[in-house]
Amino acid sequence: MNDTVDFKDLCIDEQSKIYLKEIAMWGKFMAILGFIKFVLLLLYTIIFPLVAHKIEAHFDHDIPIIGITLFFLFMAVIVFFPSNYLYCFARFTKKALKQNDQDVMRHAFQSLKAYYRYMGILIIILLCIYPIAIVTAIIIY
Numbered sequence: 001m002n003d004t005v006d007f008k009d010l011c012i013d014e015q016s017k018i019y020l021k022e023i024a025m026w027g028k029f030m031a032i033l034g035f036i037k038f039v040l041l042l043l044y045t046i047i048f049p050l051v052a053h054k055i056e057a058h059f060d061h062d063i064p065i066i067g068i069t070l071f072f073l074f075m076a077v078i079v080f081f082p083s084n085y086l087y088c089f090a091r092f093t094k095k096a097l098k099q100n101d102q103d104v105m106r107h108a109f110q111s112l113k114a115y116y117r118y119m120g121i122l123i124i125i126l127l128c129i130y131p132i133a134i135v136t137a138i139i140i141y
Contacts, residue, residue, distance in 0.1 A: 012105075017097055024097075024108075028090035034083025041076035045069055078122070085115035 012020070052065045092108030095101070 020093055021097055024090040024093035027086045027093070027112075031083045031087035031090060034079055034086065038076050038079045038083060041072050041079060045072040045076060048072060082115055082118050082122075085111050085118060089115060 049065055049069050052063055052068075056063050088111035089108050092104050092111060096105035096108055
């Protein structure tokens with residue numbers, strides 16, 4: 001059974017172009033904030049091992065320096081991809097609207113789809129981790 005729908009008659013009117021332009025602007029803004037967060041996490045990854053020994057001096061036990069450093073690096077990698085997808089969406093959307101190019105708009109929507117797919121998978125993973133963390137915390141304490 002073929003469930004495809006033919007959208008060849010679908011067009012983007014002027015009001016929709018205005019909405020897409022604004023969506024692209026906010027998408028670019030959010031992507032830039034994501035890249036800033038990425039850079040900050042990379043800086044934490046570099047700086048934390050250097051200052052961890054001074055922090056350890058205030059505690060009675062050792063800090064898992066390698067674990068915390070790897071956590072910052074892991075978080076940086078997680079933050080990079082959705083920021084990149086949003087930035088590509090914004091860039092391609094702006095270009096498609098400027099040039100009135102359907103292929104470029106298709107690339108923009110592919111980037112937006114990748115963004116939502118990535119965020120959906122990430123949220124599912126987090127929703128699976130939360131109950132495990134709660135049960136673990138109850139068992140330990």
